[in-house]
Amino acid sequence: MKLKDKACIVTGAASGIGNAIAKRFASEGGKVAIADLNAEASQKAADEIKAKYGVDALGIAMDVTSEDQVNAGVAQVIEAWGGVDVLVSNAGIQIVNPVENFAYADWKKMLAIHLDGAFLTSKACLPHMYAKGAGTVLLMGSVHSKEASPLKSAYVTAKHGLLGLARVIAKEGGKKGVRANVICPGFVxxxxxxxxxxxxxxxxxxxxxxxxxxxxxxxxxxxxxTTVDDIAEVALFFAGFETNALNGQSLVASHGWFME
Incomplete structure (x- = not known):
């Protein structure tokens, strides 16, 4: 099993893409922490994974824009499992509007969830990965990490930013056994x-x-x-790839919408 006994944190995992990734990791033996804004939903998802896959799973209430909540959630995982091997920063929302009508509060909210959330969760997990000399950070980008669309200024900006963050983590973490890559789905x-x-x-x-x-x-x-299962397979591929040959990279899964 590719992730047997690996401690995995997936944010925004009570539903959607994050939930599919958590289940796929569990199917490969990973212990999965379901971190989500909705505490009840995260615990329910964790219970379902434990029952179906027979692996350990935690439900964690986490607002990824709160440094205190992120640090507390990661500490809960460390206490339970002694470390963290895989982080999937997946939590995200969408707000659409033309630039001239885009509320500044909405702009800040979008960047906080997508960019600050990726930064804070990575920051909290990296010391534990460095201590083990191994780890994988996966940031959930988008085709919009590579391409722009009307009405999505904040989303496109945030998703482009994740490429830069992953590349810096890869540069800093490569010699310490840590890889950082970006998954770029099309429309799911x-x-x-x-x-x-x-x-x-x-x-x-x-x-x-x-x-x-x-x-x-x-x-x-x-x-x-693109399906949630498609993206879960990409996440498993990156999480199970254990050399620096794939570090600081991005992979687009979009049915050919964007090609590079």
């Missing part, structure tokens, strides 16, 4: 994406069906959404 049909469909239809003056077929999937090779 989650509640986060479902919420965008009517919002973008309204802003762009087109139908919801056009948003899906033209805006979201128009540039893919097959008109298909």
């Amino acid at each position: 049909r989650t509640p986060l994406v479902d919420k965008q469909i009517p919002e973008q239809a309204k802003e762009l003056g087109i139908s919801e069906d056009e948003v899906v077929k033209r805006v979201m999937l128009g540039q893919t090779v097959d008109g298909e959404f």
Whole structure:
């Protein structure tokens, strides 16, 4: 098993992509901490993973924009399992608006969750990884780490920023056995994406069906959404890859929407 007895923290893991990653890690023997803003949902997800996969799992209430909560959550994992081997910084939200109408408070909220959250969770986990001489940091980027779309100034800015953060962690951590990479999904049909469909239809003056077929999937090779299971496989690939050959890299999984 690729992650047998590895201690893994996945943020935003009570649902969506994070939950699929946590389950995939558990299926490969990983111990999984479900860190989520919703304490009840995180505990429920942890209980389900324990029951299905027979691995240890923790439900942790964590606001990734709070340094105190992040540090407390990581400390809980260290106390339970003695270390942390894999961090997946996945927590995120979406707010869409043209730049001239984008509320500054919304801008700051977006950057705080995506960028500050990745920084704070990485900062809290890295000393423990360095102490072991091994570890994997995975940041959840997006096709929007590489490309821009209308109405998503804060999201695109934050996702571009994650590439820089991962590369710095890779440069600093490589000699200490720590790898940092970025997963860049295309559109994945989650509640986060479902919420965008009517919002973008309204802003762009087109139908919801056009948003899906033209805006979201128009540039893919097959008109298909990426799935949460697709992204979970990419996360497992990075988490189980134990040399610096893949360090400071990003991998796009988008049905060909973005190619490089």
